[in-house]
Each structure stands twice: as C-alpha cells, then as structure tokens.
Amino acid sequence: MPRRRTESNLKPKAFYPELTYVLLEQDSELYKTAYIIVKKEKGIYVVMKREQATQSQKLMVFVLTMSLYGLATLFTELIPKFQVGIVEFSVEYFLFIPLVLGMLFDPLSAALGAATGELVFSEIMLGQFGGLGEVEKFITVTIGIYVAGRLVRNPKNQKMVGIAAMLGVIVQQFLGTMVDILKVQFAIEDFEAVEGLPEAVAVTEGFAFLNDVLFSGILFCLLPTLFLVPRLYGKIEPLLGMQPRTENTALSAIGVKTAIVCVIAFLGAIAAEFLAESGFELVSWEADWAESTGAMAVGMLIAAVAAVVVLVIMKKNAERAQMQK
C-alpha cells in the first residue's frame, strides 16, 4: 500500500535536497497529471513532476497539427476565392485547427506545426511557394497561435478560449497586414509617384485586415474554436497518451520575456525583407547592369555558348565511357 497523504500536506520540495522527488498519494490530482513519472521505491510511491511535455509528446503535437492544418490549407489553396465587390469571401482561414490544438496541447509545438504544415503541404507540395513572403507568414502564424495557446490556462473556461482565439487572429492578421503594405511599397518603384496607388494600397490592405478579422476571424476561428475545444477536451489527450491541461499543468502566463521574444521574431521577419531588398538596391541592380555596354553582353553570350558546347561534348564522352564499361 502506498503511504496515504493528502495533497495539502505534500512535503515542500525543500525537504528533499534532490528537489525533483515528492511523496504523493496515488489518487491525488497531481498523480494523475500527464507529465509526471512515478516510480516505486522501497514501497513508497515517488513522483517526479516535470514542467513540460516530453520531447516525444511535443513531436506528436507537431505531427498532428502539421498534418491537419497542412491538409486544410492544401484544400483552401485549391478552392478559388470569389469576390463580391471588394469584399473577399474566402475560406482560406482554417486557423481554428492549430488554435484548438494549441489550447489543448503544447502551444509552441502546435504553432510551429501549423506554420510548417502550411509551408509544406500547400506551398511546397503544390509549388505555390511565394519566396520571402512565406517567411513572414511562417513567423506571424507561429506568433499568433503561440500567444493564443499560452493565454488559455484552463480550456474549460469558454470566455478565455474565445478571447484567446480572437486575439490570436488579430495578432496574426495585424502583423501580416503591416508586412504586406511594406512589401507593395518595395515591389513597385516610384510607389509614391503613381497617383492614387499609395491610398489604394492602404485602403485595400486596411479593408482586408478588417475583413479577415471580422469575417474569417469570427466565422472560421472564433466559432469553430468555441465549438471544438469543449468537445475535444478530455477526449483527444488520452489518444496521445497525455492528460488534459488544467490550471496546474498549464505553462505559466505569458511573461515579459516571451513577449519580447515574439517582438524580436517579428522584427526579424521585417528586417529579413528590408535587408534583402535594400541590399540589392545598394548594388543598384537593374539600371546599370541591364543597360551595360553591348560588348559585355556579347562576351557573356559567347561564354554561355562555349559553356553549353563544352558540357554537351563532355556529357557525350561520359556516356560513351559508360557504354564501353
């Protein structure tokens, strides 16, 4: 028989120099939490509590989120969007999937899984990879989901789940909009000179932001999340061999440190784009180079022809050698 103790007279860690071992009765709440290892030593149950999910459990959450969100974005990528006037009705937003999983499981794994899933399934598998824009999307999605997942300490608290879901979308959309505006500015030269363009961009992007938050955000994030979290809570965790999140097992509230990391990551996203683009501008890429002297262009042409000829001959030789073998 394990020694009976109630949770309230749990011995403080300080009594145990090794710190990780605590005596506990078998049917107490803490015993039943997921992230603990129990060992029986000298007839006493010894509990080692761990702060976070194990590496494998994190990998499971990552794989799960990646598969599901990836699949969802794959379809949304394939379904053409339709527009009524300038209001865009798109179902591109399946963000509720990682939001739900981020609230139930390890938020960071879910966030990274979602971002990776979108990148892999819809961008890479379908060849819709948009270059640098994807870096920004990756980072904003990760931050949005992570923040939302961390906010929910008790998935049974509907109000908190709702707030977190909306906040996740707003954060993600807002970051995305900011980068979008900057991107158009850089893509078109003399952005300011084209009449009506700056206003047009500001208005469309601003509108898109509101549209996404109010339309996609409420319909595709808030409502599905509120629908799914209570239904999945307590059911999906055992399938992964984990215990449901409770106030006790949740990660602590978002600290200043996490917020700073998020901000730095976002700045990194913007900086990457700025750096790449302005860097090339310094070399003053197009103007001089493209209109360079004819002699240089002809030189290039001759070099290229020579390279092709030499390679074809070498290839033929190699093939012949292979044949002889």
Next chain:
Amino acid sequence: MEKTMKKLSENILDKLSLDFLRNQVLKNAYGNDDTVIAKLDPRVLIVWYLFFGLVPWFSGNVLFLAGCFILVAATTILARVAGLVLFLFLLGVFSQTGYLFLVSLLFGGNAETVIPLLVLTLKVATVSLASITVFSGLDPDRLSNGLMWFGCPEKLSFSISYAYRMLPMLMEEFQNVLLSYRLRGKAPESSGFIGKVKYLIYEVQIIVQAFYPLMLNTAKRSRTTVEALEIRGYRYAAANKKVKKMKLSSLKVTYDDMLFLAVSFLWMAIVFVVISYI
C-alpha cells in the same frame, strides 16, 4: 438548350469535386517524377530558383522581365505540372494585379498606371512560375534533401517527406468523413440566391465540423507514428552529423545539371544582348 446548360454546370461542379482535387494533388506530387526537371539535382534547382525567385523583384526593365518569364515558363512546361496548379497560378496573377489596377483607376489613376502594373505582373508571374517549376516539378523528397544541404532544419525536411508519404491517406480519410456528413446530413435546397447562400453556409459548417472526427482520428495515427519514429531512431539521427552526411551523399551534380544552368545562362545572355542593342 437548357439541358445542355444543366449538363455543363454539373460537369463543372464535378470537376471541382473533392475527388478531382485529390487526383490533381496526387498527380502533381507523384505523377511527374520522370521529367527532365525532376531528375535534376535539387541543390542546382534551388540555386536556380534563388535567382529567378528574387532577381525579378529588383528589376524594372520590361524586356529583362519578359526574358526571365519566357525561360521560366519553358521550364514549367518541361516539369509537366498538373493542370489545376497552372490554373490557380493564372487566377492568382490575374486577381493580384487586375485587382490593384481597378482600384487605382478608381482613385484617379490613369494610363500611366499600366506600365508599373505590367512590370508588377511580369514580376509576380516569373517568381510564381519559378517556384512552381522547382517545388512542383521536383520530387518533394529530393527537395527536402536539397534544403537540408543548405542547412534547413531537420524538422522541415522530415515534415516534407512525411507529408509526401501521408498525403494520400489523409485525403482519403478527409473524403470519407465528409461523405459521412453528406450522405447522412440533409443539404438545404440550393435554388435561388438565398438558397445558394444557405447551401454555402451549410457546406462550410460541414467542413468545420468534419475536423472534429479528423482531429481524433489523426491523433491516434500520430501517436503510432511518433512511437515508431522513436524506435526507428529519428531523434538519434537528428543529433548525429554523420547521418546527415550519409543522407546527402546521394546528391550528385551531373552534366545534365550543369547543362541546365548553362542553357539558362545562355538565354539570359541573349536577353542582355538584345537589351543593349535596342
């Protein structure tokens, strides 16, 4: 007449069915593994992509952009990309710039707007086609090896080949669950405008609800997968540099790769000659 119209609209609907989407996706992922592009070394293609995916953004020269566009379009044809992907590409390019064009006219723009927008269209088209060639044309598994060579995180390259493996299974499951909803549920009548809207809401509702069973089913699946990964040394490999080296030793740059680069280079040289003598 009415009958043919009905037949036609049914046909289009059929084309957009889940089954059709699934077939197109699979075709795109697995159906073109024997093309010239698919046989190239992934590292060479990635370098090639870096040029055609980035450089067009920083050029305003219409001729140069057109040159890039023609070359990239030719490679896309070589890669035998699935029809739907190309259709989406066209739709994307059109809506992206066509949309901007209309709005800027609305705010008092004029014909001068056309040239910057043409430049923008060429830029978007070239960059997208380059990515379609590389990412659609290349076997995802080879692509993941290429990315790994350039130092991308191991988790990403794992995710790519895992997705490549699981895609058919996941799609089938998704289809089955949606079917359960379709067959047992009752869709509202889809005649008239209100009916159409109602039908759409119903469809969206079903898709969202379908993720409840899907999440649970996939959770079961993920658990086995991760346990198996654990046994099969996934984590061990992630921490071992030797494994990465072994994995990447299968990559070899051949004459075909060099030739591909040389021909691309030749074409761009011709473009430069043309530009400088006009």
Next chain:
Amino acid sequence: MNVLEVKDLSFTYPGADVPALNHIDLNIPKGDFIAIVGNNGCGKSTFCKVLNGLIPHFITGEFEGAVSVGGVDTQTVEIGDLAKIVGYVYQDFENQIVRPTVLDDASYACMNYAMPDYLERGRQALKNCGLEGKDEEYIWQLSGGQTHLLALAGAVSLEPEVLILDEPIAQLDPRHADLIYGILKDLNERLGKTIIVIEHHTEYIADYCKHVVLLKEGHVEWMLPAKEALDKVEVLQASNVFPPQVTLAAYYLREQGRLERDFVLPATIPEGKEVFGKLDFANPGIYEKKSKGREVLVSFKNVSVSYRTVKGEPKKIYEGLDLSLYKGEKIALIGSNGAGKSTMMKLMTGLVKPNKGEIFLKGIPVHETKPEHLSKYVSMVYQNPEDMFIKDSIEADIAYAMQVRSVDGWKEKTEGLLERFRLKELKNRDGRLLSGGQMRRASLAIGIVLGPEILLLDEPTANLDIATRKEIMKTLKDMEDVTDTVLIATHDMQLVAEWAERIIVLYQGKVVADGSRNEIFGNQEVVEKAGIRPPEIFTMGKLLHKDAFCYTVEEFLQSFV
C-alpha cells in the same frame, strides 16, 4: 539460452486503478516462435511494448520488475539500442511507415543509426520479406499485405534478434495472410529470429507457432508448446480464444465419448484426417441456404467503370457488368483485394458513377442521381468504423440523419436502436473511443437509421476477435426486420458460410461465380481461381467425404458418426 527474460513485471498506466500487467514472469528461448493469446484488454499490447522498451522509456506509468532482452536490461539502455535487438510491427502498421518510397522506408532506421551500408541492409530486408524489385515504388501503390510486409522489413533491416508483430493478419485476405506467415517462418528457421505474434487466428498458430502464451488479466496463465496449448479447449474458450475448428470438433467428439478419451486433439487438417478417418459419413442433408428473392431491387446493366490514375491510362474496374440483386437476399461479395468489391458498393450508393451503362435501384436511375438523394434507399457502413462517427456521442451519431430530416419520433427511434444494439450504457461515449466490437455495433446502428432498402457492409468483421465476430453475426440476424436486403463484402469465410444465401465471387472485375454456398465452396475451380479459403471445417469434411458440406462444427458432428 533465453533471449527474453521477464522478472516480476508489473505496470500501471497513470491514473488507472488496476495494473495493466500484474507480476509477469516469463522466459523465452532464442529461436522460438511464440503466439500470445488472451481476450481484449488482457494486456497483450502493453506487454509487447514493455519488451521493446516503449514502456517505460516512452509511455510513462508505474513500472516494477525487470525485463531483459538479448542480455540487456531494457531500463538501462536507450530505446534506440533496444530497437537493434527487438523489432516491432504495430497493428495499425500503415502509420509506422514514414517515408514515401519502399526502399527508403526499409532502410530508414539503419540510416538513422548511421550504418554506412544502410541501403544494402534495406535491400536485404526487402528481399527477406518478399518485396524484392519494389524498391522505387510509392507506398500508396502497395497493397495492404505488401504494406504490412514493408513495415516488417523496416524492423528486420536492423537485424534484431526478436521480432514482435501485433495482429499481423487482421486485415488481410487468406493469400496475403499465408504470405506473411510464410515469411515469418522463413525468418525464424533460416535466420534464427525469435518471433512473437499477438494472434487470435488459431489455425495459423497451429500451423506455424511453437509455443503459446496465455495472458489473463495482466498475468501469464501459462506458456505451453502450441499443440498442448490448443488442447486446452476450455481454458482458451474462457479467455475468448477459439481453437481451430478441427480441434473443436475432435474435442466435442471426445466429450461425447464418440472418440476414445486419451489422445491429443488434432490442430491441423492432416492431423484431423488421422483422427477423423475412422468416422462414417452420415449424410444428414444439411439445410442449404438459398436465395428466394424474386423481386429485383438493384440491377446493373452493361456497367463499365474506370478510375482516374495518377499516371497514365485510367484503370478499368468493370467492363460490361450485368447483375441483379433481389429483395430480401443476404448476399456475400467475395474476392481478393482489388477485385472490385468496394467499387460495386460505391456504384450502388451513387458515389461512383459508371462511365457507361445503367444502374437502377427500385426503379431509380442511380447512375444519374446524387448520392444525397439515395441515402434513404441505400446505406453503406465503411470498413473503418471510425469514419462513421462524426458526432461526439454515438447517440448523436445515430440520431443525426433522422434529426436533420425531421423524421417523426426520431427521439424514440434513437432510443429503440440504442436498445436493440445494446448501446444504451454507452450512448454518451464517443464512438471511436469504444472497443472494437462496440464500435462495429454502433456503426451498424448508424447504417440502418433511415431503414434503407439495401444495406451494404464493407468488411464488418475485420480486426475483430472471434468472440466479437460471433456477436456481430448475431447482431446481423437481429436486424432482419429493419433491413431485409443486406450485401456484405468480406474475406471472412466463416461469416459467408453461416450467413449468406447468395455468394457472388469477383475476380479481376468480373463475376466468376454466383450461387449458394454449396455451389461456390464445392466448386474447386472457382475456389482456386479466386483464392477463396473455405472454413477449415468445410475443407476437413470435404477431405473425409466428397459429398460432405458442413460449415460449422455442429454440422460436422452431425455429418460424421
């Protein structure tokens, strides 16, 4: 020498009240071929996960005792090192394959453990598992049996001393099942591997295994040589393990005093021949189940179907199919994997449209009707019952179709169905969290909710142990008053023989035989061509007398005196 030593092992999952494994002591000698049997929930899978170190390295809980494999204590070494000693194939093996192509997956573990000759090892493993020449194929191009072999090859590539397989043949047709066991036998005999299978198909245990371990409530009841183990008919049946039919027949004959008392019960057909050889055939004229349907319910007229394929030409499934199904029939659709069984069912539900030809269901042209409009008349229960559960409780799942159609008294009808299928206590549970048998029952209930004219069942007994299969057969009989026309696509010949009135044999998209069970099972040519494996007792009877048609042990006992 023992390759596996288990000393006083106990394991309890976190939060569970009773231990899953309870003081297990077991030694397994090198080179053995062992079957672990026991009823559902006796701890078979948990035990195997202890052997390969998943417990306690990966799945946490309360662990006591010691386990050593190949001389190493599982607790002291890394799980990766254990993988080189113990290979494991899951029951849901398709999820353990993580790479897109065959050779790639077979050599994956070797590569991860940085073995420089990983490709060579992968190739060797594929060769050992009968997958030679499939190196470059994509996983989705493989059949179910081949996928299972690949999962096995993935484990074999590390050259472990011990291989553990969790229900290796649960989803396979007999041909593939033989193939798997043939390969296991080869690995065991030629390469000296120790093989451990969790298995409830006792015919295979009799044919292939050397020892049997019976687990009961988390502890080892006994470990005996296979022959002795199968002799313990009563003990096995108490654990829901059903010995081969030949063994059962001999057991009853012995109990009834019709055979002398002291002999070891036969376990295979050749052994049976010796024991039963002295019996006389008493042709009792066993009732022949025959279809009496006259009113056409479904008719296929010159139907041709082909599927879009990823590469190349569309694949033809049917060409010019003509077939009629009558009201009130109990039809079994049999044939190997890929013969076109699922396609036929999908044609009837309107999910697949024929390229040519017509299909009528009660006069409705199925080929031009949307599946939604047909769901009142035809209903299909998938092979994987999990895909049938779309709500968060089985009560809601059963009610759903009636509720959205505002069927009168849907609440009472739901109650009634829960009652009929013995699901009342489980009504608030999520379908996919139920046991195998409960899941099937629930999926059948969902299938007949709208009282369809015809019910289509895809492999309703796959993955079930024999006790649960019997239960499902009983449920099928219970449903007769709701839906009288039922079509089942299956590999389970016991189900076919005991239930069907009409058997349709498909082979490469053609109906090669269509008739009663005597006409089908008695037709040697058809049986061989389509790879049908009649129930063991039927084959036994036939071997003893050419006019014997016995499909159950009881019928056998009546036929031979």
